[in-house]
Amino acid sequence: MKWQHAIKDYQLFLKIERGLSKNTIESYSRDLEKLALFLDTNEIKVSPTNIDASVVKQFVYEIAKSINPRSQARIISGLRSFFDYMVFEDYRKTNPTDLIETPKTGRKLPDTLSEAQINQLILAVDLSHPQGERNRTILETMYSCGLRVGELITLKISDLFFEEGFIRVLGKGNKQRYIPVHNTAKKYITIYMNQIRNHIKPKKGFEDTLFLNRRGSGLSRQMVFMIIKDLAIKIDLKKKISPHTLRHSFATHLLKRGADLRSIQQMLGHQSITTTEVYVHVDKTYLQEVLEKYHPRK
Template identity: 80%
Template structure:
C-alpha cells in the first residue's frame, strides 16, 4: 500500500464511518501531506505500513522548527488517528506515534466581544443594499444561536421552526440539534426571506439554502470572515475576531447572565461538558465579582 492509496482510503473512512466534515477531513489530509513531503525531501522511500517511530519522531522534530506547540500537537493528533486506522484495518500491528510525546500547551481561552461591541458591529452594517440585510441576518443568527460558521452557511429554509422558536442545526459529525432562536433574529430572518431571498433565483442544489449570494449559491466561510473583518475595521475594533468569536461571545454572555453550563453545552453541540467548561475560565473578572457579591463572607 502506497501513501496515496492509504490516504484516500483513510479519507473515505473519516467521511463514511466517522461522519466527519469536509473541513476536518481536509485538515487531517494536510497533516499527512506534510509527512509525505518530509519523506520526499529527505529521500526516505518507505510505505505507511513500514514507517517506524524513529522516522515519525524525525518528522515531528523538523515540524517543531516551523510551527508553534499548538499546531505541532494537532499534527501529532492527526498522524495518530491515521495510524490508528491502519492498525484497526490490520495493515499494521503498532502505531508509530505511540512513543511520540505531545507538547504541553496551555488551554487558550477564546476571544470574546462585549455586548456593546457586538451591537456596534451590527450597527456598522450598510443596510442600503440587499447584501447588508443578508449580512445582518446571518451575523444575528450566529450570535443568537451560538452557531459555528459552517452550521450557519448550511442552514436550510426547512430547518426553521419559528412557531416553536427553534432552528435545526446540522453540527459536527452530521449530528442534528435543535437550538432556540431569539425573536430579534427570527424577525431579521423573516425580513431577509421576504424582501431579499425571494428575489434571488437559487442555483441547482441551493433551492433550500437559506443564505445565498447574488448568484444564487451558498455563502462560504471566507465570505463571513471578510464581512466581519470589514465591520471590525469600520468601528476601529482592535481585537482579532472571526465568526467563531460570535459563538464564543454567545456562550460567555449566557454564562454571565446565569445560564446553566449543561444548557450551554447542548446549544453549542459539545459532546463533552469539558469542552464547554472553557467558558467558565473566560471571564475571570466576572467570576471574581460573583464571589465578592454573593459569598456570605464578603
C-alpha cells in the same frame, strides 16, 4: 501500500465511519501529505505499513522548527489518528506515534466581544447595500444562536421551526441539534426571506439554502469571514475577530447573565462539558457571583 492510496482509504473511513466534515477531513489529509512530502524530499523509502517511530520523530522534529507548539500538537494528533486507523484495519501491529510526546500548549482562551461591541458591529452594516439586510441577519443569527460558520452557511429554510421557537442545526460529525432562536434573530430572518431572498433565483441544489449570494449559490466560509473582518475595520475594532468570535461571545454573555453550563453545552453542540468550561475562565466574575450566591457564609 503507497501513501496516496492509504490517505484516500483513510479519507473514506473518516467520512463514512466517523462522519467528519469535509474541512476536518482535509485538515487530517494535509498533515499526512506533509509527512509523505517529507519522506519523498529526504528519499526515505518507507510505506504507511512499515514506517517506524524514529522516522516519524524525524518528521516531527523537522516541522517543529517552523510551527508553534499548538500546531505541532495538532499534527501529531492527526498522525496518531491515522496510525490508529492502520492498526484497526490490521495493516499494522503498532502505532509509531505512541511514544512521541505531544508538546504542552496550555488552554487557549477564546476571544470575545462585549455586548456593546456586538451591537456596534451589527449597527455598522450598510443596509443601503443590496446585501446589507442579509449580512445583518447573518451576524444576528450567529450571535443569537451561537453557530459555527459551517453551520450557518448550510442552514436550510426547512431547518426553521419558528412556531416552536427552534432552528435545526447540522453540527460536527453530522450531528443534529435544536437551538432556541431569539425573537430578534427570528425577526431579521423573516425580513431577509420576505424582502431580499425571495427576489433571488436559487441555483439548482440551493433552493432550500437560507443564505444566498447574489448569483443564487450558497455562501462560502471565506465570504462570512470577510463580512466580519470588513465590519471590524469599519468600527475601528482593535482586535482580530472571526465568525467564531460571535459564537464565543454568545456563550460568554449567556454565562455572565446566569445561564448554566449544561444548557450552554447543548446549545453549542459540545460533546464534552470540559470544552464548555473554558467560558468560566473567560468570565471570572461568574465564579465570584456563584460563590456569593451559594456559599452558606452570607
